[in-house]
Amino acid sequence: MTPLTVDEIRDLLPEVDSVGPLIERILASARPDGSRKWTVSGELETLGDRVPALREVADQLPELLESVRAHLEQLYREVLEALECLSRDDPEGSAQHLLGAAQLERSVGRLRQAGAFTESAVRLTARFRIRERALPIFFAGARIARTEGRWREAEHRYREAGRIAAATEDAPSAARAGVGLGNLAIDRGLWQLALQRFQDAERWVKAAREPLPERWHLPLNRSIVAREEGRIHDAERELERARSLAPGGEAEAEAILRNARGQLLRDRGRVEEAELAFREALGHAAAADAQVTISSNLADALLAQGRFLEAGEVARTAEETALSNSVVSRLPEVYSLLGRVAEARGHADAFVFFERALEIVDARKLPELERARILEAYASYLLGKGDEEAAAAYRDRAVRIYRTLEYESAVQRLESPGGEEEGKW
Amino acid sequence: MGTEDRRLRVLINEESEGEGPEVAGDFQIRWEAVRSTSAFLEGLQDDPPAFALLSCGHDGVDVPLVEQVHEVLTESGGAVLLSSPRASLEWAVLARRLGGGALLAEPLSQDELAPELEGRIEKPEGIPIPSDAGGGGGSRLVGGGPQMMRVVRAVAQVGDSPATVLLTGESGTGKELVARALHWASPRRDGPFVAINCAAVPEHLLESEFFGHERGAFTGAVAMKRGRFERADGGTLFLDEVGDMSLILQAKLLRTLEEREIERVGSESGLPVDVRILAATNRALRERIAAGKFRDDLYHRLAVAEIHLPPLRDRMEDLEELVIHFVSRFSARYGRSVRGVGLDVFRRLRTHPWPGNVRELRNVLDQAVLSCRGEWIREGDLKLGEDSPSLSLHLERAGPAGYSPTDSLEEVERDHINRVLEFTGGAMKEAAEILGIHRNTLTRKVRLYGLSREENGR
Numbered sequence: 001m002t003p004l005t006v007d008e009i010r011d012l013l014p015e016v017d018s019v020g021p022l023i024e025r026i027l028a029s030a031r032p033d034g035s036r037k038w039t040v041s042g043e044l045e046t047l048g049d050r051v052p053a054l055r056e057v058a059d060q061l062p063e064l065l066e067s068v069r070a071h072l073e074q075l076y077r078e079v080l081e082a083l084e085c086l087s088r089d090d091p092e093g094s095a096q097h098l099l100g101a102a103q104l105e106r107s108v109g110r111l112r113q114a115g116a117f118t119e120s121a122v123r124l125t126a127r128f129r130i131r132e133r134a135l136p137i138f139f140a141g142a143r144i145a146r147t148e149g150r151w152r153e154a155e156h157r158y159r160e161a162g163r164i165a166a167a168t169e170d171a172p173s174a175a176r177a178g179v180g181l182g183n184l185a186i187d188r189g190l191w192q193l194a195l196q197r198f199q200d201a202e203r204w205v206k207a208a209r210e211p212l213p214e215r216w217h218l219p220l221n222r223s224i225v226a227r228e229e230g231r232i233h234d235a236e237r238e239l240e241r242a243r244s245l246a247p248g249g250e251a252e253a254e255a256i257l258r259n260a261r262g263q264l265l266r267d268r269g270r271v272e273e274a275e276l277a278f279r280e281a282l283g284h285a286a287a288a289d290a291q292v293t294i295s296s297n298l299a300d301a302l303l304a305q306g307r308f309l310e311a312g313e314v315a316r317t318a319e320e321t322a323l324s325n326s327v328v329s330r331l332p333e334v335y336s337l338l339g340r341v342a343e344a345r346g347h348a349d350a351f352v353f354f355e356r357a358l359e360i361v362d363a364r365k366l367p368e369l370e371r372a373r374i375l376e377a378y379a380s381y382l383l384g385k386g387d388e389e390a391a392a393a394y395r396d397r398a399v400r401i402y403r404t405l406e407y408e409s410a411v412q413r414l415e416s417p418g419g420e421e422e423g424k425w
Numbered sequence: 426m427g428t429e430d431r432r433l434r435v436l437i438n439e440e441s442e443g444e445g446p447e448v449a450g451d452f453q454i455r456w457e458a459v460r461s462t463s464a465f466l467e468g469l470q471d472d473p474p475a476f477a478l479l480s481c482g483h484d485g486v487d488v489p490l491v492e493q494v495h496e497v498l499t500e501s502g503g504a505v506l507l508s509s510p511r512a513s514l515e516w517a518v519l520a521r522r523l524g525g526g527a528l529l530a531e532p533l534s535q536d537e538l539a540p541e542l543e544g545r546i547e548k549p550e551g552i553p554i555p556s557d558a559g560g561g562g563g564s565r566l567v568g569g570g571p572q573m574m575r576v577v578r579a580v581a582q583v584g585d586s587p588a589t590v591l592l593t594g595e596s597g598t599g600k601e602l603v604a605r606a607l608h609w610a611s612p613r614r615d616g617p618f619v620a621i622n623c624a625a626v627p628e629h630l631l632e633s634e635f636f637g638h639e640r641g642a643f644t645g646a647v648a649m650k651r652g653r654f655e656r657a658d659g660g661t662l663f664l665d666e667v668g669d670m671s672l673i674l675q676a677k678l679l680r681t682l683e684e685r686e687i688e689r690v691g692s693e694s695g696l697p698v699d700v701r702i703l704a705a706t707n708r709a710l711r712e713r714i715a716a717g718k719f720r721d722d723l724y725h726r727l728a729v730a731e732i733h734l735p736p737l738r739d740r741m742e743d744l745e746e747l748v749i750h751f752v753s754r755f756s757a758r759y760g761r762s763v764r765g766v767g768l769d770v771f772r773r774l775r776t777h778p779w780p781g782n783v784r785e786l787r788n789v790l791d792q793a794v795l796s797c798r799g800e801w802i803r804e805g806d807l808k809l810g811e812d813s814p815s816l817s818l819h820l821e822r823a824g825p826a827g828y829s830p831t832d833s834l835e836e837v838e839r840d841h842i843n844r845v846l847e848f849t850g851g852a853m854k855e856a857a858e859i860l861g862i863h864r865n866t867l868t869r870k871v872r873l874y875g876l877s878r879e880e881n882g883r
Contacts, residue, residue, distance in 0.1 A: 007627060038596040038781030039707060041624035041666050048627055306758060309791045348620045355630060358645075393647035 006030050007048035010363070021068050021108075025060065028326050029053040043312070044342060044349055046335060046356040047323065075104050091128035095121040099137050106144060109329065112365065115144045122157075132164050135173050142180055146187065149369030149405055155184050165204075175204035175214045182221055189409020191225045198222055216245035216253070220260060227264055235264055255284035259294050266301055275301040288325035292318045296337050303341055312341045332357035332370050336377045343381055354378040372401035376414065433457070433506075435478040436465045436486065454538075462490065469494060473501035473798055476542065480531065481509040481516045488519060495523050501799035506541055508533060551767035551801060552745065554753050566599070566606055567750045568743030571838060572735040575861060576603060583730045584610025589682075591667075591727045592705040594734030597784030600705035601665060603734060607703055608661040616660025621653045624669035631674055633690050636681075642691025654687045657700045667727065668708035668719060679723045702727065733861070737779040737786060742837055744774060744786075751787050752802060755794035763797055769804040777809050839874040842867070846876065 009026065013019065030050035036042035041049075057064075078101040085093035102117035118141040125134035142157035162177030164170075178201025185194035198218050205214050223238035239260055246253040262277030278298035285291045295318035302311035315338045322330045339353030357374045360366065379394035395414055402410040434457040457474060459465040462485035469477065477494050479486050495505045507520040508529040517528040529537055566577060583590055584607050592600040601620060608618045626634050633642075637652030653662055664670075670678070681687055682702065686695040704727045713719035737744075748766055756763040770793075779785055793806040845856045853871075857864040870876075 036596075036624070038784055039624065039666060040596075040601070041622050041669070042596070044622065044625035049625075307795065309788055310795070347622075349622045349625045352625055352627065352630075355627070387650075390648045390650060397647065 003033075003051040004054070005033075005048065006050050006052060009052065010048070021064060022057070024326050024328075025057050025064055026052045026054070027328055028324055029056050030323060040347070040349075043345075044347060044352050046338075046353060047319075047328075047331060047360070048356060071104065071108060075101055078104065086124075091124055092130050092133050095124045095130070095134060095137055098124065099140055102140055102144070106140075109326065111144055111148055115141070115148065118144055131160065132168060135161050135164055135170070138164070139173075139176065139180070146180075146184060147367070149367035151184055151188060151405060151407075155181065158184065171204045171208035172210075172212050175201045175208060175212055177201075178204060179214050179217055179221065186221065186224060186228075188405070188407045189228070189412075191229050191409075194225050195222065198225075216242045216247075218242075219245065220256070223260060223264070227267055232264070232268060239264060251284045251286055252290075255281045255286075255290055255294065257281075258284065259297060262294075262297055262301065266297070266304070271301050271304040275305070288321055288327050289330055292322050292327060292330040292334065295321065296333055299337055299341065303337075303344060306344075308341055308345045312338065312345070315341055328360065328364055329366055329370075331360050332366065332374050335360070336374055339377065339381060343384065351378075351381065354381060368401050369405055369407070372398045372405070372407075372410070375401070376410075433476040433478055434459060434465070434468065434474040436460075436462065436480070436483055454542075462486075466490075466493065466497075469497045473498060473503050475503050475800075476506055477503065478506045478508060478529075481507060481513060481528075482511075482531070491519060491523070500803075500805065503799065551765045551770070552749060553765040554749060554756065554763060565750075566602060567747050568740060569746065570740050570742035571834065571841065572740040573743055576732060576734060579730075579732045580606050580610055583607065583732070585612060586730075587611075587701055588729040589702045589704070589727055590730045590732060591710075591724075592703065592732050592734060593710075594705075594707065595736045595782055596707045597782035598734035598736060599783050600707075600734055601663065603732060604661070604663040604665075604703045604705065608663075608701075611661065611701065613660050613701055617657055618661050618663065619653050619657035620663040620665060622665045623674075624666035628671055628674075631670070632677065635674070635678070636687045637689040639689050639691035642689075646691065649689075652687065652689065654681065654698050654700055655689075655696065658698050659700075661701045661703055664702065664704040664727075666706060666708075667704040668706035668710050668713055672718070672720065675720045675723050679720060679726060682723075682726050737782040741775060745771065747783060747786060748774065748790060751790040752794060755791050759794060761794055761797065762800060763794060763802060764800040766802045767804065770802055770807060773804050773807055773809070838870070839876070842870055842874065843876055846871075 006027065013023070027047065030047060030052040032042070032045055033049065033051050036045065036049075078097045082094045082097035082101070085091070085097060098117050098121035102114040102121065105111075105117060106114035118137065121137045122134070122141055125131050125137060138157045138161035142154045142161065145151070145154035145157060158177045158180040162174055162181065165173035165177055178197055182194045182197035182201060185191070185197055198221055201214060202218055205212050205218065219238040220242035223235045223242060226232070226235035226238055239257070242260075243257050246257060258277050258281035262274045262281060265271070265274035265277055275298060278294055278301055281294045282291065282298060285294050295314055299311045299314040299318065302308075302314060315334055318334045319331065319338070322328060322334055335353040335357040339350050339357070342350035342353060354374060354377065358371065358378070361371045361374060375394045375398035379391045379398060382388075382391035382394060399411055399414050402414070433454050436459055459468060465477075477498055479491055479494065491505065491507065498505055505523055506529060507516055507523075508531050509516050510531045512530075513528065520528045527537075527541065529541060566573065566580075580603060590604075590607060592603055594600055604620070605618060608614060621634060623631065633646075633650065633652065635652050635654060637650045637655055638646045640646060640649045664678075681698075684695075685699070686697050688695050710719055710724055710728075714721050714724055737747075748771070752763055752766055755761075774786070774789075781788070789807060789809060790802075792808050793802050796806045796808070797803070842856070842860065845859050846853075853864055853867055857867040860867060862870075
């Protein structure tokens with residue numbers, strides 16, 4: 001009997017929310033087909049071709065149902081508490097519980113639902129004029145909107161948070177809002193604006209009585225801006241400063257700093273040293289999404305050295321991490337990378353990875369920003385294959401999305417003459 | 426012989442200069458002076474030099490340190506040299522024990538150093554990489570054994586005909602390489618060679634990949650697209666893993682082969698195409714036909730001529746040539762100066778079942794070249810996967826080939842026929858089929874080589 005692939009299961013099952021957690025678990029159990037290991041198609045295997053371990057999922061059913069029950073119970077309790085608070089004329093408590101519901105949904109990757117709960121909390125604070133006490137709500141809303149690429153909304157939330165924090169002289173929150181605004185500017189490639197925002201935040205960091213984490217976040221972010229602007233020495237100096245201010249021995253900080261070092265070295269063409277930095281970063285990264293990002297960077301550094309086989313292996317590890325930890329949302333970036341590896345290895349069918357990445361963006365309703373990035377990479381691939389018409393069509397679609405999102409530097413990059421041949425591609 | 430560039434790392438005292446003669450015999454010496462014992466040891470692991478020189482007069486140098494350095498350097502194919510400002514029987518004995526060299530007198534002289542370097546560099550038993558190996562890029566059929574020669578002959582026979590060819594064989598045996606060779610041997614060699622993997626491309630994309638689509642034919646069809654058939658016009662279209670195609674697409678492919686015309690998805694008019702089809706499969710198509718999963722008529726269309734690619738375990742006589750080819754290629758790609766491959770490597774490679782065939786061998790050697798810290802690939806540089814149980818079973822039945830490059834063709838043929846007969850339990854008809862020769866020819870060869878059919882079971 002031929003085992004069912006993820007594609008076949010997806011074709012069979014309707015899109016019903018109530019089986020969402022089960023589908024997540026089925027995807028997480030999907031393994032490469034051992035019989036295809038050495039075939040060319042095995043090398044091009046994506047999530048859709050994988051074979052889920054259905055028996056394994058069936059065995060895990062009691063545990064899965066228990067986790068679903070526990071999640072729903074917590075969620076329902078938060079909603080009930082929110083309503084009870086409101087009936088007791090405690091809108092602040094109600095907003096906090098709605099925020100709790102948002103965080104619960106976010107913890108299982110349901111960003112849209114999380115955004116909806118946050119929005120309800122925000123409306124509540126406006127209706128009852130308690131915005132001064134709604135800082136955590138604004139930060140949570142901003143974070144979700146940023147993840148989804150809704151930058152205007154994220155900016156609005158951070159601005160509100162910053163305004164409230166400044167009015168109450170809450171230096172840590174003001175610094176946090178400033179860094180958030182700066183990060184948004186980085187996301188959109190507005191480098192000078194980012195530096196201004198970081199400057200504002202710096203003033204609050206200095207005004208704070210206690211040492212804030214933004215002390216080292218700020219130089220780290222300024223290092224990113226300097227790197228993007230090609231000011232390598234400034235980037236190195238800022239990164240060193242971040243390192244000197246970061247809490248020693250904290251694994252997450254180490255992973256972030258070493259990853260940033262790797263990117264800096266990668267941009268300078270020192271790919272072997274970059275590889276080492278990424279490997280060290282990986283050694284410190286605990287969270288699955290951080291592992292996926294750093295592995296992707298490592299694979300990219302190996303690709304730049306012409307070590308295609310290893311690049312493919314590392315990218316496959318990233319895919320495995322994304323799948324087994326139910327962070328399928330990170331698969332498009334991994335598949336985009338695998339597409340580049342396959343192209344470098346001369347596979348005529350490397351386009352499969354880009355197609356799959358786009359399918360996942362659709363199926364998982366991922367942010368449009370993700371789609372634009374895939375389209376950009378796909379266009380570059382098509383151009384390399386000599387398919388200029390399709391490349392132009394994909395590039396135009398990417399530009400349209402970037403423009404909607406006001407990602408100015410990306411629009412400029414793609415619209416500049418010969419932009420598609422520059423380093424960003 | 427030209428001058429060889431060698432690094433000699435020397436452990437020196439704070440006050441000394443740590444330099445010696447720059448040329449000794451055929452060696453151009455680059456001196457690397459290290460002042461602390463710990464840094465010296467650390468550096469050996471990370472970046473082993475060809476030679477390490479330790480002076481018995483140095484405060485930190487004792488017998489355990491020398492032995493430790495010797496052990497590390499031996500792994501990377503390097504050697505440890507000992508020098509002394511004065512004669513010492515104990516150190517002279519140690520120098521002799523570590524590699525047969527002399528205790529060098531300080532200050533070092535060119536005349537004394539040259540024979541030591543010549544004699545002490547480890548030249549492991551193995552096969553050196555010839556300077557012209559690895560040529561022909563990645564598209565050359567490598568191997569001169571009888572199995573591969575049979576393939577080469579078949580390519581020559583059907584290459585220049587317009588016949589559709591079905592390439593069969595396990596994964597990684599080089600079916601695409603043979604398809605390219607067929608294309609190059611054909612009058613279509615100046616036309617395009619277009620490949621598509623029917624199992625890799627998702628079902629819903631395959632039709633558009635084959636035949637192309639018009640703009641707006643479906644969601645995502647943002648531009649008109651020429652399919653693989655159209656792109657292969659005037660050349661060759663290679664359909665890899667054709668056995669995995671759905672029955673619906675098989676019907677469309679069959680119609681295209683018969684009518685020599687395609688229709689882009691979303692178009693109502695046909696386009697004539699002039700394409701030679703080569704197909705490959707790692708599946709037993711006859712079994713799939715029997716199971717109703719592959720069309721009989723399509724099979725006969727595709728298998729006008731059939732070439733079977735042998736698995737690597739059955740052409741071990743080509744192993745040496747393949748290894749040298751890949752090591753040379755990857756050594757050049759990664760800018761490494763690998764000079765040869767140790768016999769221990771070949772011994773290990775011969776015992777592996779190679780479920781992934783030449784593709785697996787290529788990957789193993791790619792990694793080995795990257796892992797290799799010295800100038801010779803050694804067994805420790807190999808990263809071989811777990812043996813596949815089913816293939817181990819197959820290997821047990823077939824037995825390792827283990828041909829030596831010094832064996833004559835006659836010896837190889839005799840041995841191979843014997844192995845195939847063992848595999849078939851003495852069944853002559855089955856053996857003749859596997860060997861690709863007529864049963865009468867096999868009977869003649871069995872008689873000629875004095876092979877007993879009874880010995881082989883039946």
